[in-house]
Amino acid sequence: MRLTDRTLNWLPNPLAALLRKHRETVKFVIVGGLCYVVSLVFNYALRLTVLGAKPVTALTIANIIATVVSYFLNREWSFRTRGGRRRHHEMLLYTVVNGIGVAVNSAPLWIAQYTFGLHYPNVSHAVEEISDFVFGMIIxxxxxxxxxxxxxxxxVFPHDDVRPAPKRYEVPTQAAVPAPVATDSTSA
Incomplete structure (x- = not known):
């Protein structure tokens, strides 16, 4: 049984059925959560070391690193049955889409920093950090x-069921009942 099915078996049946129906989106969100952590770690590692004065640059670099991790996880897990393009074409489209995604991700932080002026010395360091987190890492x-x-x-992955998925194992609804053992009634 696959990890996804084993995990979903822990949930109540109606919720598990809904999540199985939207399996691709669930996997995308899991990959996104992992890449969020990657982005968060690299963002703050850069901000607390070499890019302290450049939060937008730190976030952009962190997002690029997370994007590389995301490609491989999404291609081989979330969207593994989708495709329809040659690998180099798919990777080029993925890069373009994620370039736009990095810009979309950085835009709220850029607006907060340079349009709203939510940076030191205009605001305190604490307000700047909270603002950067909310605008960059949440919105x-x-x-x-x-x-x-x-x-x-x-x-990027426009066609469904292009690549074969591994065989799915059905989740048993009841435990198997052992067959009765035949006994020879003549020998006693």
Missing amino acids: GVALAMVFRLWAYRVW
């Missing part, structure tokens, strides 16, 4: 996630 990520899911389905 930006949410907007970019919705854009990427749509764009992957439409442009």
Whole structure:
């Protein structure tokens, strides 16, 4: 039984059935969550070391790193049955879509920093950090996630059931009842 099915078996049946119906989106969100952590770690690693004065640059670099991780996970897990394009064409489209996604992700932080002026010395360091997190890591990520899911389905992996999926194992509804053991009634 696959990891996804084993995990969904822990959930209540109505919720598990809904999530199985939208399996591709669920996997996309899981990959997105993992890449969010990658982006978060690299963003703050860069901001707290070499790019302290350049938060938009730090976020952009972190998103590029997370995008590379995302491609391989999405291609081989989330959208593994989708495709329809040659690998180099698919990768080029993925790169273009994610370039736009990085811009969509960075735009709210750029607006907060340079349009609203939510940076030091205009505001305190604490307000700047909260603003950067909300605009860059929450609003930006949410907007970019919705854009990427749509764009992957439409442009990058446009055709469903192109690549064969591994065989699915059905989840048993009841435990198997052992067959009665035949006994010889003549020998006693």
